[in-house]
Amino acid sequence: MTVKLDFEECLKDSPRFRAAIEEVEGGVSELETRLEKLVKQCHSMLEAGRVYCQNSKNFVNGLRELGHHCSNDSTMGECLDKFSRKLSIILDAQGEFIETTQKTVKTKLQSFVKEDVKRFKDVRKEFEKSSESLEAALNRNAQAPRGKQHEVEEASNSLLNARRAFRKEALDYVLEINVIESKKKTEILMAMLSLMDAQAQLFQQGHQALTELEEYRKRLSEEHTQLVLNSAREKRDMEQRHAAIKKKDVTYDDSIMDFNADASSGIAMEGYLYKRASNAFKTWSRRWFSIQKNQLVYQKKFKEQPTVVVEDLRLCTVKPCSEQDRRFCFEVVSPSKSCLLQADSEQQQQGWISAVQNSIASAFQDRREDTLSPRERCSSVSTGSGGVCGEQENAGCQALGEVQGIPGNGHCCDCGEPGPDWASINLGITLCITCSGIHRSLGVHFSKVRSLTLDSWEPELIKLMCELGNAAINRIYEARIDEITIKKPHPSSPRQDKESWIRSKYVEKKFINKLPETGRGPPLRRSSARRNRATTQDRQGARPVIKPKPNRATLPRLTGLSQSDLVKNYSSSSYKDEEEEDDLSGLHPGALLYRSAALQHFPVMADAIAHGADVNWVNIAEESKTPLIQAATVNSLAACEFLLQNGANVNQADINGRGPLHHATILGHTGLVCLFLKRGADYNAKDNSDKDPITIAVDSANADIVTLLRIAKMNKEMREMDGGFAQSGDETYHDIFRDFSHMASNNPEKLKRRSTDIKIP
Structure with missing residues (x-):
């Protein structure tokens, strides 16, 4: 323990001792002021830290909820889930740091001010009181008359008692001074060490949590870079399509969708029509109609349950209606009721009438074949009745075997999945069901997709498919694949990888030999x-x-x-x-x-x-x-x-x-x-x-x-x-x-x- 004042010196009560005491008292008073200020600042910091942690936890909960909302996107869902969990760990460490600071810094410093400094002040008061008593006794002793022995003895005894009490209080005061000087160092140093240890632990836990994500962050950064490039490319394509569409005449009516009995959504046709009510007022209402599951239905709002107009299209007929004052009307007639509808244009009227007629034919066809798989249907046709017609249907059903027999056609042209049963008839290649869906989304100006088992095949189309094949087409569209860093997808690759590859291959044509290399092979x-x-x-x-x-x-x-x-x-x-x-x-x-x-x-x-x-x-x-x-x-x-x-x-x-x-x-x-x-x-x-x-x-x-x-x-x-x-x-x-x-x-x-x-x- 460092000795601030000497005990022998305090007994002399010299001016040097008094000066040292004044210096110590000034230092303790300044220390008390600064410690009280520091305790208040620490309290404000802790309160702000608690508010920060609470707001941060709310933010992390928001990230977690956003991740649940984006769970259908694997990249977004995984990113938000991983980051929210790690941020939650870091916030828990920050909460522990705040509690540690509360215990080791604020509490100890506040205790030092309230207890040690207060005790120092109390001892100082006793010392000052005894000092004043000694000063008074000295004055009385000096003023005692020589001739009055009784007063001299009384003054001498009072001085002796005052000096004894002063020296005792002085020794206690010096001890307290030395103790507080020493404890000041230990308490402040211990508080700072505890604070630094808590800080070190906080950052160590945060570093460890983020280090565990290092590989994931690198991979995510690479994916983000690719997404940025894809986004820029898509933005450019959209801007080009936007500019091209703006140049066209947008006054024409294109709100009707083409009839598609094999649509993946099950909706063969949909669009707005006016429907005349069957009540006495014969009011007309605009509703969203659709043909699905061999039924004609309509709804006012998307989330409403569709209202069925015709239960079974096989039991109805459709015809244009020219008796009404309104234009573009047609009537759907069933055994139980008839429904009068109005389209927005003659084109839509013809489109809806054709769609209902095709749906009727499709409903009968589905009824005949709903118990057989595509391959079973082919087998049943091939073993059925003879004749030219039977041979023709059999030839169409054998498109799968003939086309897949071409070298390279036994695997999907784009991802390599074995046994593809879809084809692009204008490219002359075979495709798996996933790649065929992507090809269909490109538009018929890039790829016309047809099923090798579900669709009918004209003989000239089979002949064309047998003239080309995956191997021949890939030698064209993948001629420069070794020079490109993009990897060709495999059967288990994500759909977005396959879609990116197919668009790069057939739409952007990144892998074909650039002009003027075309046609420079052997003559x-x-x-x-x-x-x-x-x-x-x-x-x-x-x-x-x-x-x-x-x-x-x-x-x-x-x-x-x-x-x-x-x-x-x-x-x-x-x-x-x-x-x-x-x-x-x-x-x-x-x-x-x-x-x-x-x-x-x-x-x-x-x-x-x-x-x-x-x-x-x-x-x-x-x-x-x-x-x-x-x-x-x-x-x-x-x-x-x-x-x-x-x-x-x-x-x-x-x-x-x-x-x-x-x-x-x-x-x-x-x-x-x-x-x-x-x-x-x-x-x-x-x-x-x-x-x-x-x-x-x-x-x-x-x-x-x-x-x-x-x-x-x-x-x-x-x-x-x-x-x-x-x-x-x-x-x-x-x-x-x-x-x-x-x-x-x-x-x-x-x-x-x-x-x-x-x-x-």
Whole structure:
């Protein structure tokens, strides 16, 4: 213990002792003032800390509640949950720090002021009192008269007692001074050490809690960076779409949704309609109608229970109603009641009537097949009744096996999941159900999705799928995959990873070879050995050999020639017997598509489209012909189907006014005529010589093509007579076209025509 004052010195009561006492008393008084101020500040800090902790806990609870709200988003939910738990741990440590500070700092310092300093003051008062008594005794002793012995003795005894009491109080006071000086150090140091230990423990716990999240924070930071890039890209795309839409005419009515019986939501059609009430006032109310579960229902608000208008669509019929004063009305009639509805436009009226009719047909179909799975339905058809129709349906059901038999098609083109049973018909690839949903969301201008088991498949479509395949398409759309840091998803990857990959691959086309690399592979060769594929190979989906195309330099302009001359001019176009290279390197994508369509080289056609080729590109140097006309000229059913599925205009004519249907009719390609008619070709279009396809077919005495053209014309006339809401064709019409389609795909030799087969007058 440090000795502030000496005991011997206090007995002398010297001026030095008195000066030391004054110094000590001043220091204790200053210490008391500062400690009281510090205690008040500590109290304010602790109260503020408690308020901070409470507000912080409320904030953490808010984060936790937000995490529960965002639980459907795994990234957001996991982030908020982990961070709220760690912040809660840190806040608990802060609460412990506040309690420790309360006990070790505030309480001890406050106790030192209230107890030790108070005791020091009490001892000082006793010392000052004894000092004053000694001073008075000394004065009386000095003033005692020499002649009065009694007063002298009394003064001497009083002085002796006062000196004894003073020295005792002085010794106690010095002791108290030394004690408080020593205790001042220990109490303050102990309080500060306790405070620092509490601080160290607080930060250590916080550091430990955050260190446990270090790997997660790094991973989350990487995900955040990728999200920022994706967000910027999406923002740019949205701004571009926004700008493009603003340029369009927004006055048209597009509020109606296309009918989709296989919609994942179960809603085949929905939109606003006016409904006339059945009460005496016949009031009209605008309601949100939808077709779902083979029922017609409506609701006023989204959360309201839908009101059923028609319980079973199989028991109702629909017809336009022109008797009302209001426009665009139609009536849904069932055995129990009828419902009068009004659309906003004629387009919506026709759309709703067609949707109800399609729903009726779909309801009957579902009723027949609801007990069988897709594969069982295929099996039942294949083992059912024979005949052409049965064979055709069986061929459609076997699309799964034929398409999956192509190399690479046994796994999903984008994620590699085995056994895909969905396909993109314009890309020619197979997909799993997850990737097919993502492809469907891209829009039909990027990918047209169809089920290999649930949908019907035309033979030419199966033929097209067998010409391409996952391996060929991935060599185009993943040509630069090794140069890109993005990893290809696998079957177990999250949906958002697959969606990001598919958009990068097909929409942004990040992985294709950049121009001018397109078409700079080995030149395509025309071979003198023009081999035809065997029927068995055709059915197994074997790839065709690269066929030569006619030497277009030998094809004269056909305007004004007779029918026999037309066929002669087409058939007399010779091929070079010697092996000749057809160098496609450096061609514009449109020209590349044009040339490869004539050569029936499907991977090159797909590569040209991937690089932005206009599927309706016009070759001005060759009579303004298009790739579709080129494919029709060489009688390539699959090439024509590929171009049509990718948006080719079936009615675009060349400089002579002849469209693909004219060329197919002139050349006698019956299968192509059937295909073009099914895809909406205009059989009334006339060329520059004022001849339509029917006239050309009659002149050439091609009975098959004449039959197809006349049946198509008759079917359209019958539909127009029945009204604009009639079905798309009767069973006879569909059966005939189905027969020709299967024959063109599976037995093309039966439809093959040569110029020598035609009698020229």
